[in-house]
Amino acid sequence: MAIEIRNVEKTFGAFTALGGVSLDVRSGELLALLGPSGSGKTTLLRIIAGLDHADAGEVSFDGQDTRDRAARDRKVGFVFQHYALFRHMTVFDNVAFGLRVKKKAERPAEMDIRRRVDQLLTMVQLSHLATRYPSQLSGGQRQRVALARALAIEPKVLLLDEPFGALDAKVRKDLRKWLRHLHDDMHITSIFVTHDQEEALELADRVVVMNHGQIIQVGTPAEVYDHPADSFVFDFLGGVNRLNGVIEAGVARLDGKAVRVDGAVGADGPAVIYVRPHQVELGVAPAEGVPEGKWSARVSSLHAAGPVARLELDLAGRALEAQLSRDRLSDLALEVGSWCTVDFRHARVFPAKS
Numbered sequence: 001m002a003i004e005i006r007n008v009e010k011t012f013g014a015f016t017a018l019g020g021v022s023l024d025v026r027s028g029e030l031l032a033l034l035g036p037s038g039s040g041k042t043t044l045l046r047i048i049a050g051l052d053h054a055d056a057g058e059v060s061f062d063g064q065d066t067r068d069r070a071a072r073d074r075k076v077g078f079v080f081q082h083y084a085l086f087r088h089m090t091v092f093d094n095v096a097f098g099l100r101v102k103k104k105a106e107r108p109a110e111m112d113i114r115r116r117v118d119q120l121l122t123m124v125q126l127s128h129l130a131t132r133y134p135s136q137l138s139g140g141q142r143q144r145v146a147l148a149r150a151l152a153i154e155p156k157v158l159l160l161d162e163p164f165g166a167l168d169a170k171v172r173k174d175l176r177k178w179l180r181h182l183h184d185d186m187h188i189t190s191i192f193v194t195h196d197q198e199e200a201l202e203l204a205d206r207v208v209v210m211n212h213g214q215i216i217q218v219g220t221p222a223e224v225y226d227h228p229a230d231s232f233v234f235d236f237l238g239g240v241n242r243l244n245g246v247i248e249a250g251v252a253r254l255d256g257k258a259v260r261v262d263g264a265v266g267a268d269g270p271a272v273i274y275v276r277p278h279q280v281e282l283g284v285a286p287a288e289g290v291p292e293g294k295w296s297a298r299v300s301s302l303h304a305a306g307p308v309a310r311l312e313l314d315l316a317g318r319a320l321e322a323q324l325s326r327d328r329l330s331d332l333a334l335e336v337g338s339w340c341t342v343d344f345r346h347a348r349v350f351p352a353k354s
């Protein structure tokens with residue numbers, strides 16, 4: 001099921017929660033709505049679900065306007081962070097619920113319901129817990145039950161609002177991988193809301209970055225990470241150094257030296273140079289001076305657990321984070337207090353905010 005969202009607006013009193021949002025969700029894709037708290041992600045999801053109405057604009061499913069279709073007729077499955085399971089029902093009965101409450105004409109026979117629930121519980125790897133109650137499950141298991149329950153009605157669209165928000169980091173990571181596999185098997189058009197950039201980048205086919213009720217950028221994880229549309233997206237996707245520099249005669253400069261930047265440089269004046277830590281290139285400091293076109297920095301801290309080493313450097317009084325492989329670190333023989341040269345493989349520049 002493809003979803004077309006056209007100029008959707010929503011206000012709450014004087015507050016604009018969505019200011020004219022348009023988006024095409026492709027059939028079978030796993031899409032992340034990513035943005036800070038209050039950016040309008042949940043509001044958009046609720047409008048797609050039919051739980052809320054837009055003040056203006058349209059949402060169509062496969063070209064058909066949904067305005068007159070109630071939530072229950074949209075073939076949408078939901079999983080919400082706080083969408084509690086029915087406490088008095090077993091895991092099995094929770095999953096069966098959506099099928100048992102169907103209108104009589106559409107309701108499958110009890111035997112078919114049982115078969116379907118068994119299949120779903122196998123899929124979410126919870127068959128052995130079918131007779132337990134929600135209070136006897138871990139948080140991760142509960143979310144898997146919630147997902148099985150959402151899938152029971154064979155939705156055409158699956159909507160997930162911070163589905164793993166309340167879980168600890170390890171369980172979150174496991175469930176993420178698991179959801180990705182599940183989606184690859186089932187190919188249900190799925191939209192999930194998150195404010196966790198790592199979750200969006202790792203899990204989604206495409207990421208929609210939102211801020212202040214607007215869509216700022218839509219792209220694959222690599223596109224939004226490597227080519228952020230603006231400084232907000234660059235910042236929000238995390239792991240960025242912001243270095244105060246200047247643009248002079250169309251050239252970005254840091255401490256007087258020219259910085260090669262991707263994309264437009266912009267007008268002359270104060271500017272912020274954005275560099276991801278893995279785009280910082282370190283070199284061995286020469287015995288004297290600093291090589292042409294490079295900067296000099298001193299290692300202030302070093303974390304080298306795992307395959308990647310993270311360094312914090314002091315670049316003329318500014319903190320600069322760098323990331324490099326452990327192998328490269330040992331080639332450079334850097335330690336806390338060492339001097340090194342610094343260059344930037346990729347940098348972007350945006351005007352300094354006044």
Ligand SMILES: Nc1ncnc2c1ncn2[C@@H]1O[C@H](COP(=O)(O)OP(=O)(O)OP(=O)(O)O)[C@@H](O)[C@H]1O
Pocket residue numbers: 012015016017035036037038039040041042043044193195
């Ligand atoms: N029913 C409502 N009445 C008034 N204001 C609302 C209502 N629902 C949402 N808002 C406001 O609209 C804005 C967008 O809310 P929304 O829940 O869509 O944000 P979000 O991006 O999902 O944030 P979060 O990550 O915190 O859930 C917020 O400022 C919120 O306070």
